[in-house]
Amino acid sequence: MQPNQESALLRRAREYDQAAIAELYDRYSLRIYNYVYHRLGNVHLAEDLTASVFLRMLEAIRSSKAWRTSFSGWLFRIAHNLVVDYFRASRLDTDVLLDDRPIASDEHPADTAERLLTRQRLRRAINQLTEEQGLVIMLKFVEGMGNAEVAALLGKSEGAVKSLQFRALAALRRLIGGEEL
Amino acid sequence: MSRNLEAVFDECLNQVNKGKSLKACVHQYPALAAELEPLLRIAFQLKALRQGGEPSPAALQAGKEKLLREAARLKRAKERESRTGHVPLWLNLQSLMRRSVATVVLATLLLVAVLGGGAMAASAKSLPGDALYPVKRMTEEFRLLVTFDRQAKAQLLQKFDERRREEARAVASSQRIAEMSFRGRVESMDDSDWTIGGVPVSTSDETVTEGEIEVGTLVRVRIRSLSDGTLLAIRVSAEPEEAIPEPTASPTPTLAPTAVPTPTKIAATTALVQPPPSTPTASPTTTLQPSATPSATATAIPATRTPPREVKIRFKGIIEAITADAWTIGGQLVRIGANTRIDEREEKAAVGVMARVLAIRHEDDTLLAIEIAIERAAQAPEQPFEFQGLIESFGPTQWIIGGYTVLITADTLIEGSPQEGLLAEVKALRQSDGSVRATHIVVRLPSEEVQFEGLIEILDAEEWIVDGITVRIDAQTIIIGTPAVGYPVEIQGLLLPDGAVLGRRIVVQQPQTATLTPGPSPLASPSLSTQALPTEEPDSLREEKSYG
Numbered sequence: 001m002q003p004n005q006e007s008a009l010l011r012r013a014r015e016y017d018q019a020a021i022a023e024l025y026d027r028y029s030l031r032i033y034n035y036v037y038h039r040l041g042n043v044h045l046a047e048d049l050t051a052s053v054f055l056r057m058l059e060a061i062r063s064s065k066a067w068r069t070s071f072s073g074w075l076f077r078i079a080h081n082l083v084v085d086y087f088r089a090s091r092l093d094t095d096v097l098l099d100d101r102p103i104a105s106d107e108h109p110a111d112t113a114e115r116l117l118t119r120q121r122l123r124r125a126i127n128q129l130t131e132e133q134g135l136v137i138m139l140k141f142v143e144g145m146g147n148a149e150v151a152a153l154l155g156k157s158e159g160a161v162k163s164l165q166f167r168a169l170a171a172l173r174r175l176i177g178g179e180e181l
Numbered sequence: 182m183s184r185n186l187e188a189v190f191d192e193c194l195n196q197v198n199k200g201k202s203l204k205a206c207v208h209q210y211p212a213l214a215a216e217l218e219p220l221l222r223i224a225f226q227l228k229a230l231r232q233g234g235e236p237s238p239a240a241l242q243a244g245k246e247k248l249l250r251e252a253a254r255l256k257r258a259k260e261r262e263s264r265t266g267h268v269p270l271w272l273n274l275q276s277l278m279r280r281s282v283a284t285v286v287l288a289t290l291l292l293v294a295v296l297g298g299g300a301m302a303a304s305a306k307s308l309p310g311d312a313l314y315p316v317k318r319m320t321e322e323f324r325l326l327v328t329f330d331r332q333a334k335a336q337l338l339q340k341f342d343e344r345r346r347e348e349a350r351a352v353a354s355s356q357r358i359a360e361m362s363f364r365g366r367v368e369s370m371d372d373s374d375w376t377i378g379g380v381p382v383s384t385s386d387e388t389v390t391e392g393e394i395e396v397g398t399l400v401r402v403r404i405r406s407l408s409d410g411t412l413l414a415i416r417v418s419a420e421p422e423e424a425i426p427e428p429t430a431s432p433t434p435t436l437a438p439t440a441v442p443t444p445t446k447i448a449a450t451t452a453l454v455q456p457p458p459s460t461p462t463a464s465p466t467t468t469l470q471p472s473a474t475p476s477a478t479a480t481a482i483p484a485t486r487t488p489p490r491e492v493k494i495r496f497k498g499i500i501e502a503i504t505a506d507a508w509t510i511g512g513q514l515v516r517i518g519a520n521t522r523i524d525e526r527e528e529k530a531a532v533g534v535m536a537r538v539l540a541i542r543h544e545d546d547t548l549l550a551i552e553i554a555i556e557r558a559a560q561a562p563e564q565p566f567e568f569q570g571l572i573e574s575f576g577p578t579q580w581i582i583g584g585y586t587v588l589i590t591a592d593t594l595i596e597g598s599p600q601e602g603l604l605a606e607v608k609a610l611r612q613s614d615g616s617v618r619a620t621h622i623v624v625r626l627p628s629e630e631v632q633f634e635g636l637i638e639i640l641d642a643e644e645w646i647v648d649g650i651t652v653r654i655d656a657q658t659i660i661i662g663t664p665a666v667g668y669p670v671e672i673q674g675l676l677l678p679d680g681a682v683l684g685r686r687i688v689v690q691q692p693q694t695a696t697l698t699p700g701p702s703p704l705a706s707p708s709l710s711t712q713a714l715p716t717e718e719p720d721s722l723r724e725e726k727s728y729g
Contacts, residue, residue: 011357016256018249018583019568022604025245033241037234047236051244058251119229141227147191166187169220176223 010071014062025054028072031143032079038142039083039126041119049086053079069155076153080135087127125175133168140165189213193221246604246627249571249583256584308348309359346378352406353380362403364420367396375414377402382412386535387511389496391542392419419492493551494542499614500534500555508553510536515548524554535614563610563618570607572624575599580619582607587619597624598655602677626683629676637668637689644681647672651681662689 012020032053037046056078060066067074126134135154139145140161147158154161193206203221207214305320307313321341328334345363352359365378373384382404394400394417403416498511507516515538528534535556540548570583579588582605589595599605599622608621635648645652645664652672654660664670669690674682 016252016259018252018570019585021252022245022249022569022583025248029241029244030236033236034234037236038230041230041234043234043236044240046234047240047244050236050241051247054244054248055251058248058255115229118226122227122230137227141224142230144231162191163187166190166220169223173219173223 006071010061016058021058024057024071028075029054031072032075035076035079035138035143036083038138039080039123040086041123045086049079049082052082056082070153073153073155076135076139077131080131080138084127084131084134121176122172125172128175129168129171132164133171136161136164137168137172186213186216190217190220193217194224197221197225242604242625243627243629246571246625249604250602253571253573308351308355308357309361342378346380349380349404349406349412353410353412357406360403360405360415362401364399364401367394367398367400370394370396375417377414377417380412382414384414384417386497386537388414389416389494390418391416391494392492394419491544492542494540494548495538496540497535497537497556500530500532500536503530503532508536508550510538510553513538513548515540515550515553517553518549521550522552524552526554527557528555530555533614563612565608565610565620566617567606567608569604572599572601572603572605574601580605580622582622585617587617587622589619593619594621595624596622597626598657599624600653600655600677600683603627627675627677630673631676631682632671632673633682634669634671637664637666637670640664640666645684652684652687653677653681654684654687658684658687660684660687660689664689668692 009020009023013024029050033046033050036049036053037043040046040049053075057075060078126137129137132154136150139150139153140147145153147161150156151158151161154164156164189210193203193210196206197203203218203225207218207221210217305317307317321337321344325334325337325341328337342364345361346365349361349363352361363378363380365380368376368379375382375384377400382402392398392400399420399422401418401420402414404412404414406412496511496513498513500508500510501512502509505517507514509515523530530536530553537554537556538548538550539552540550542548568583568585570585573581573584575581577589579586580599581587585607587607587609597603604625604627606623606625607619609617609619611617633648633650635650637645637647638649639646643654645654647670650672652674662668664687669692671688671690672682672684673686674684677683
């Protein structure tokens with residue numbers, strides 16, 4: 001979609017035009033769900049938080065401070081903050097395993113446990129990063145976006161994204177510490 | 182952290198993504214290997230978070246319905262708010278302008294105190310639709326109010342008119358949607374493309390014109406900007422010539438620096454708008470008079486002539502009602518006089534037909550038609566479009582979905598049973614008269630399932646009340662057993678946005694009456710029976726009925 005078309009859609013959404021809001025939801029809900037799911041590893045939680053992201057969007061969409069450069073980047077920021085809030089409120093920064101992915105039948109239970117713990121450690125560490133570091137880690141390395149796409153979403157230059165990803169990974173490494181992943 | 186290291190790291194990432202081994206990549210930069218390798222490993226371990234976890238379509242659908250319900254609620258709240266006038270009194274220009282000069286001065290001082298001089302200065306660049314735009318307009322009104330010299334006031338008006346035209350151009354170039362008006366002279370009228378005061382505007386059949394308008398006429402134009410940058414003229418009215426003095430050769434008087442408060446401190450700002458201490462209503466000529474522009478005083482301002490009491494008005498609209506004395510066309514009541522000409526050469530006059538109107542607007546705002554020309558229906562192609570929204574109402578000929586009124590015809594394909602509050606996906610054609618004809622509507626059922634038991638309190642064909650809860654019945658509702666008021670029922674259904682339940686499966690149970698009856702039913706227990714009521718059948722004999 002062209003930027004003009006998107007801005008026209010957003011203008012309509014700001015007037016609570018249902019068709020425009022439904023279109024925005026159709027366009028972004030799966031991407032936001034995937035992002036939240038990868039942060040939490042739990043389908044039901046991710047579904048609930050995805051719905052919350054869009055309700056939060058609706059609450060704030062009329063505000064002139066809602067987004068400056070990228071609407072979808074703003075949605076990812078809302079998602080990031082809701083995940084962090086969720087972890088904080090649920091005190092899930094301990095070793096609680098939310099991961100609900102099915103266990104492969106041919107995998108040794110010890111391997112499965114190790115894999116789940118690795119993911120949990122990574123998630124816990126990502127939650128302790130700054131908003132921008134957390135977003136760049138997730139968008140670049142988990143969601144598989146390129147530098148240009150991440151830069152557009154975060155409203156930064158590609159150079160800034162390269163620098164940010166490096167600092168974010170270094171911070172992640174410090175948070176994980178000497179733990180072997 | 183050197184930029185070089187960050188760039189090398191990004192380069193390594195790209196190489197590994199393209200298939201090169203991590204070791205081989207790091208090997209190229211032996212001096213940086215110790216820092217690069219662990220970070221690259223973490224980067225690739227993060228991919229472990231990528232796997233699995235598809236959402237259920239029902240959950241996403243439920244999320245969308247919840248969102249649209251909330252949007253509908255917020256829209257209603259916003260409409261209520263706008264009806265009651267949500268603009269704070271101190272930002273409401275019209276109400277302010279009805280007040281005294283002293284009130285406006287005080288309000289402005291308060292505004293400075295509340296917003297700070299910086300915000301007021303910032304408002305100078307605001308455009309219609311911006312939060313600070315009312316502040317900008319109020320600042321202007323204030324300047325007009327405290328300018329008593331007619332010459333200076335006329336020049337201020339001229340300046341503000343130019344500002345409105347600049348805003349119109351800015352609104353068009355930023356492609357924002359807004360409504361505004363400005364004054365200017367008609368410079369060209371090429372078919373539907375006019376230029377007014379240097380601003381290109383588009384006129385359409387719906388544009389209302391008031392008075393005799395030609396190139397050179399001074400007009401006020403009300404415009405609506407569209408998302409493609411077009412400025413669509415809604416109304417163009419001829420203005421009395423004397424309202425604006427002819428521009429002088431002198432530059433615009435240098436009022437802005439003193440009249441628009443820019444300092445950020447209240448004390449400093451208030452000094453600018455403060456009238457002489459002993460006479461609060463006196464003209465603050467010492468600060469606002471354009472003493473630096475003596476040439477401005479050379480232009481005499483003639484008295485403003487009273488606008489003509491009767492103006493000619495032209496507009497176009499659909500005929501909505503026809504009576505002997507008056508017709509309603511495009512929402513406006515037009516009186517029919519003895520001399521009114523009805524031109525039916527193209528088409529016979531009828532409700533729903535497009536008409537061009539030339540009328541006289543009297544002082545009391547009534548319209549007397551001079552001529553009404555009926556137009557042949559345009560053969561514009563129908564424009565297909567799709568949208569989705571909650572069903573607000575539905576009837577045999579039209580539904581309202583997400584705020585759109587859509588026409589239902591024999592050709593409309595409807596999937597699912599409509600209920601208020603359900604999500605509908607619509608494929609439609611926008612017709613030449615602007616109406617929307619649905620070709621295909623898919624009604625989506627809500628995905629939140631509920632189950633409860635209770636006694637039937639009210640029983641209608643389409644709606645039951647069970648324990649105070651409305652249960653809607655449609656063609657897909659399966660009812661097992663024969664319902665009657667007072668019977669216990671088990672309801673399985675879907676929660677509708679209004680709190681009612683759309684029944685999917687209803688099992689009517691046997692009422693628990695402990696009355697011994699002489700004649701036992703062959704199918705029920707011989708000791709407990711409900712002779713006055715139908716007996717419950719065994720599962721195998723239960724009749725599955727579909728009501729609707």
